[in-house]
Amino acid sequence: MENYEEITSFLGEWGRFQKCVFFLLSLTFIPHGYLNLSMVFLAATPQHHCEVSYTYGENISDYIPYEGTSGDRVLSRCRRYKHLNGTAASWANETEGCLDGWRFSADTYKSTIVTEWSLVCEDSWKAPFASSVLFFGVMAGSLISGQVSDRFGRKLVFFGSLVLMNTFAVLQALSSSWEWYCTFYFFVGMARTSSYISGFILGSELLGKSTRVLFSSLGVCICYALGYTCLPIFAYFIRDWRMLLMALTIPGFLCIPLWWIIPESPRWLLSHGHVDKADAIIRAIARKNGVDAPEIIFKTEDGSQLLGKTAPQRVYTIIDLIRTTNIRNITILNTIIWIVTSMTYYGLSLNTPNMGGDPYLNCFISAVSEIVAYVATWLFMRYTVRRFTLIFLFLLSGVTLLIIKFVPDELDAVVLVLVMVGKGGITAAYCFIYIYSTEMFPTVLRNTGMGAISTATRVGTILSPYIAYIGDYNKVAPYILMGSVTVSVAFLSLLLPETKDSELPELISQVKPIMWCDSESRPSCFHKQTLLSKCASKKSERACTDSLSRESEVSPS
Structure with missing residues (x-):
């Protein structure tokens, strides 16, 4: 078979069809931006202290002791003075738990899942666990969606996942208990990652080489960041968690009519022997772009060559990712790099409200820094080689986070700047590895490979809420941990093959070896x-x- 991109070069790189696919597919990633990190506000923990049934004065400190939190003395969140017999003098020096519940401050949040179901004190583990449940769902979705997409098509999985993601998010907003909230959150995560990966692969395979880089760096990532930017704006004006989640979910249903506009990937159709369907799509694209298609675009044997004559019905599975040396090395290296990248990105994102100051402003600044990072990523991908870009971004993020240890506590502004620089570096790396990994896997296993490493990546995302939680006891420890592992994978990235300006591999045999x-x-x-x-x-x-x-x-x- 001739090279696919050479065969279809007559379509051009930036015709009417490519522009339509670029902008419409990019817009579908906006809901991912605000739903992915909505737990920052949905599961926020406001100031709180024990509820007291009987009071004999206006001074609440007579009934609740003070405790030290991050250098400040505040009313105890989980203890109160023990009440003896109902008189003012009967409050003992001994303390007890919050037997009558908690009183939560409504200064910042009207309601969150924490205030709704009292996820504090002995139940405080449930708030970060709910976020981890989302990532468990993402792990399951990554594992399943890749093989389903490679088997049944990019388009079906993409749009089916969009419907499921928004449907389960609506059910999540209507949850009657924390258990149901977590259950629906799991399915939201499963559908969200299926939609993200299949949509990313669909766009990468429909667009040409130069446009593909623009789509992955500016199209997908900028729209994701715009969605993230919308999150603190929505949350600022809607302080009730149920109404906030509903407001974030409804716009996602507007993406569904794109089913009748965006076609299936011709690459995928050819890899499964559907030459006639691939031919029809290419001719339709040619008409939209106003160019003449050759009389014969694909030959019948083009599909069979991708499938293999000796096994025309062969189905590629996750086992093929470790079957040969080259693809096994690529799979292992990408898995390690993705785990660390994901852990650091989400660890910094979830820790944003704990940095002090206004949580809405902190979140907005964090989102804007991602837009800057994505633009920088596009420039890197355009003018530098892949390996240098990835190594530089990892070192920028890791070294910056490690420097925070040497900054005096009173210099909060300096810490904020360093955190945002580190966040920008890891954000750019997260954007970059999507296109880099896509270029390393072959067409017959591209979605399966991306799904498999994305599945393993969720080990990092599952841990990230608890890495951010460490900051309650030691503010610097999370930065040291994330900075150290990020610097380590920077050196590990030296082994990855260079793929800039290379054609996408079609077969397993075309996968490039690692650099050793x-x-x-x-x-x-x-x-x-x-x-x-x-x-x-x-x-x-x-x-x-x-x-x-x-x-x-x-x-x-």
């Missing part, structure tokens, strides 16, 4: 690269795999 495979110092690696080039021209994917397996036995890498 140096042709000058490792002759066996050079021989394997030669074999890969020859293998890429073979018609049978299975024949390629068998050849590589035999070669590995003779000269292991």
